[in-house]
Amino acid sequence: xxxxxxxxxxxxKETGCAIxxxxxxxxYAKVDGEELFFCCDICxxxxxxxxxxxxxxxxxxxxxxxxxxxxxxxxxxxxARSGVQRYYFYITxxxxxxxxxxxxx
Amino acid sequence: MPICxxxxxxxxxxxxxxxxxxxxVEKSEAKHVMWLNxxxxxxxxxxxxxxxxxxxxxxxxxxxxxxxxRRFIERFYGTEPHPFMVxxxxxxxGVLLGYVLEHQHFLRNWVRILSTIIYRSEYDxxxxxxxxxxxxxxxxxxxxxxxxxxxxxxxxxxxxxxxEILSTPPLPATLSAIKTWKNIAETKGWVETMAAMHSxxxxxxxxxxxxxxTIPYFSPKILESNEYPDAVKNFLREGxxxxxxxxxxxxxxxxxxxxxxxxxxxxxxxSFDAFAKYLLSRLERGMMLDPLVKA
Ligand SMILES: [Zn+2]
Numbered sequence: 001x002x003x004x005x006x007x008x009x010x011x012x013k014e015t016g017c018a019i020x021x022x023x024x025x026x027x028y029a030k031v032d033g034e035e036l037f038f039c040c041d042i043c044x045x046x047x048x049x050x051x052x053x054x055x056x057x058x059x060x061x062x063x064x065x066x067x068x069x070x071x072x073x074x075x076x077x078x079x080a081r082s083g084v085q086r087y088y089f090y091i092t093x094x095x096x097x098x099x100x101x102x103x104x105x
Numbered sequence: 106m107p108i109c110x111x112x113x114x115x116x117x118x119x120x121x122x123x124x125x126x127x128x129x130v131e132k133s134e135a136k137h138v139m140w141l142n143x144x145x146x147x148x149x150x151x152x153x154x155x156x157x158x159x160x161x162x163x164x165x166x167x168x169x170x171x172x173x174x175r176r177f178i179e180r181f182y183g184t185e186p187h188p189f190m191v192x193x194x195x196x197x198x199g200v201l202l203g204y205v206l207e208h209q210h211f212l213r214n215w216v217r218i219l220s221t222i223i224y225r226s227e228y229d230x231x232x233x234x235x236x237x238x239x240x241x242x243x244x245x246x247x248x249x250x251x252x253x254x255x256x257x258x259x260x261x262x263x264x265x266x267x268x269e270i271l272s273t274p275p276l277p278a279t280l281s282a283i284k285t286w287k288n289i290a291e292t293k294g295w296v297e298t299m300a301a302m303h304s305x306x307x308x309x310x311x312x313x314x315x316x317x318x319t320i321p322y323f324s325p326k327i328l329e330s331n332e333y334p335d336a337v338k339n340f341l342r343e344g345x346x347x348x349x350x351x352x353x354x355x356x357x358x359x360x361x362x363x364x365x366x367x368x369x370x371x372x373x374x375x376s377f378d379a380f381a382k383y384l385l386s387r388l389e390r391g392m393m394l395d396p397l398v399k400a
């Protein structure tokens with residue numbers, strides 16, 4: 001999965017957390033069959049919940065790319081892509097990493 | 106005293122705070138990692154770099170009140186201002202209704218928290234200040250309606266019934282923010298509580314612009330515009346005029362009675378975090394009512 005966070009590639013210790021871009025910490029989690037780097041467990045939970053929600057809403061079985069713009073305090077605008085299909089949405093999370101707002105854009 | 110901004114444990118040096126925080130970072134502990142992400146940088150630093158950054162971050166170059174102002178501007182009115190303020194430059198009906206439905210809960214909680222400051226402070230200037238603030242916010246003064254009443258009238262002018270407004274429960278993010286402020290009032294001292302609450306009034310302080318805020322709380326053009334009902338303008342004008350004095354005077358009192366600035370700094374940041382989420386909640390409510398509302 002190709003992951004872009006605020007314009008930069010992310011998802012490994014070198015490139016940064018798959019959802020916030022930070023390279024503090026070292027938490028790994030398997031999402032969509034791929035081992036990804038996160039700065040903490042909350043970020044990992046947010047990312048997995050987001051991917052699951054996109055799959056539920058689109059019926060895609062694989063996501064090839066996510067492009068995330070924003071942060072914890074602004075919320076995040078996201079483009080998800082599977083093959084040639086694209087899906088745009090706005091998302092925020094609660095303190096435990098659960099989805100709070102999800103709005104297709 | 107050097108302090109861990111998450112655990113609130115004090116140390117003898119920023120080096121020790123840096124060691125402590127990095128120990129938690131090694132374990133990817135979410136609270137410490139997030140604090141660093143939100144306040145210092147998303148790029149990791151080594152022990153020495155972090156120690157220096159922490160010291161710099163907490164140093165009071167001018168005064169505690171000024172430190173709070175500068176952090177507020179950075180967080181809410183920086184190069185990327187909070188989306189609620191962006192929406193308020195040209196608010197749709199949905200944005201304003203989101204404001205009404207969530208803010209009524211904020212204001213009701215507001216006076217309850219201020220009452221704990223009155224209960225616990227032995228200083229008359231503090232008690233008088235808080236009573237006056239509570240009066241203008243909740244009761245009304247010299248025949249003028251309270252801020253709370255003006256808010257409800259704004260909602261009515263946009264088509265909601267008073268009973269509807271009052272019976273709408275807060276969204277989860279509003280409730281969670283309120284819980285944070287209640288928790289501060291219940292577990293911290295009254296000076297910290299005062300700082301946590303009144304620093305939020307900076308939101309509509311017009312003089313932030315001269316200290317570097319990129320946009321005002323709302324476009325002042327609204328106050329002259331025919332596009333908005335009078336009740337909307339009356340509510341906005343009230344905050345526009347009152348909070349300039351409110352936040353400044355409260356922070357002066359905080360400065361006067363603060364014994365330990367670092368703990369106040371840490372609590373203020375926690376309050377800012379809650380406020381950022383609460384402001385998003387107003388937009389979230391707006392989105393539920395009006396598909397045109399965007400974050
Ligand atoms: Zn992260």
